Amino acid sequence: MLTGFMDGLLCCLSSKSANVVVPAESSECVDGFEFVEVKPGRVLRVRHIIPDRPVVDEPTGQGGSFSSKRKITVYRNGQLYIENFGDRVRAAPKNCQNGGTELNSTVEVELTDCGNSVPSVSIPEAQSDSITAGKDGASLLEAGREAPAAGRTDPSQQPRKRRRKPKRTVVIDCERKISACKGTHADVALFFIHGVGGSLDIWTHQLDFFSKQGYEVIAADLAGHGASSEPQIAAAYTFYALAEDMRLIFKRYARKRNILIGHSYGVSFCTFLAHEYPEQVHKMVMINGGGPTALEPSLCSIFNLPSCVLHCLSPLLAWSFLKAGFARQGAKEKQLLKDNNAFNVSSFVLRAMMSGQYWPEGDEVYHAELTVPILLVHGMHDKFVPVEEDQRMAEILLMAFLKVLEDGSHMIMMECPDAVNTLLHEFFLWEPATPPATKKDSKARxxxxxxxxxxxxxxxxxxxxxxxxxxxxxxxxxx
Incomplete structure (x- = not known):
């Protein structure tokens, strides 16, 4: 604590940020890592693994066709009305139920802040379920709410003014072919994106596991994190600046079918890429990502303090992160933080990252427009993201599967790597069941x-x- 205080005092006197990462130069692959210059002077560290595998150009399975027909209407009284007209999903991943709304149903929600309260949701003629699993990923727990029976809806929740003047209407009508993504398929790539304070090292267990399964994996350090360069300007850490970095990384390494895996703040970048490249993003995984709300920096936050003050408080912030990010706080968890280079960023980067989370486009409608299959993984003991937010996300998304691990917290990929790897692998291999072809019956009725x-x-x-x-x-x- 005394060392942190002295470093912070020197930071105030010199008007410079401590622990500055020296920008790395673009180079060849070094020790399994690549350094990619996305912009002049802006270099990101990337881990790119192409395993040795028998090459199969095309998937062996036929996959399933999925019709996405949806009408999203936003009314001026603050209501979101979603009507689904597509085909129902005929199969779900192993040990996993559909955590979102069933198709051919109607969803009505209030456009309110998820952080304050969970809005009421009515789903006529439909029922949403979600799953809770332990470390082995086997136990189930119903977390969805049963839809109200017809004719029993509370009169106060009846849509009275929503049909007058719609503020915005979005119509989605497309056909998607969803097939299993195996490691032997050369057209499949997995992208891992971490959140605030993390690094690509938090995905060590996942990168090693899936590369051994034959998958091509890509993970990058965000600017100012890990071994990436640290620009000394706050504008370099806004959502749009970081999203542009991830877009360039995606364009550099993308294959025909890509799966995006994001954690916490990284989920927002995955959503951004899924909107930008809907034909190339095949599936997506959201790990403790929170609700489908637009990002806006908080005015009353400790991260609004000067960088030198945050640097003095860095030991306290690290202890708070350990307390809230892990279900158990012990020597093992502390070693995990140290080995995986998590929450090891300068106070300047931390302050700029938190104040730069401005993304007004990422609201409920933006997420409801996604037609890609999405797996939501949530740690039951997560103190940063309540489970109600992921439940709301599952209700808004067109095709979502919610899994809650009862032994995990915010850093669930580090706490329960085997369970997370199993869930992700099952989701990668999942495909909707193809409806049987109708045969003409020779017997007369x-x-x-x-x-x-x-x-x-x-x-x-x-x-x-x-x-x-x-x-x-x-x-x-x-x-």
């Missing part, structure tokens, strides 16, 4: 057979011949 016997008897018995048939027969004889 009972009523058809009866009708045929009646027609036969009527033909044999002249007295039972229909008038029209009799007239037609008489006309034929005259001809």
């Amino acid at each position: 009972p009523e058809t057979a009866k009708a045929q016997s009646d027609n036969a008897s009527a033909t044999c018995d002249p007295s039972k011949v229909r008038p029209a048939t009799a007239n037609h027969t008489a006309k034929t004889r005259r001809d």
